[in-house]
Amino acid sequence: MRIAGGAGTILQYVNAGLVDEFDIALAPVLFGDGIRLFEGVDASRIALEPVRSESSPRVTHLTYVVRER
Numbered sequence: 650m651r652i653a654g655g656a657g658t659i660l661q662y663v664n665a666g667l668v669d670e671f672d673i674a675l676a677p678v679l680f681g682d683g684i685r686l687f688e689g690v691d692a693s694r695i696a697l698e699p700v701r702s703e704s705s706p707r708v709t710h711l712t713y714v715v716r717e718r
Contacts, residue, residue, distance in 0.1 A: 656684035664691045668715050670700075676708045694718055 652662055652671075662668050673686070690697060694717065701712035 656686045659686060660689040663695060663715055666717070670712065670714050673711045674708050675711060
């Protein structure tokens with residue numbers, strides 16, 4: 650299942666234990682302020698394990714597995 654949304658939506662699903670794995674397409678562009686995706690992860694309950702990264706000149710794809718602590 651794909652979940653579309655910003656950092657707030659993703660954090661809600663991760664912290665609720667509803668995500669097993671997720672991919673991020675990171676394309677650095679400066680727009681101003683935003684939400685730090687990993688800052689709101691409940692680290693007492695959730696561990697994020699990086700499992701894959703693929704880069705190109707314009708975008709980096711990151712894959713994480715979500716594990717319970």
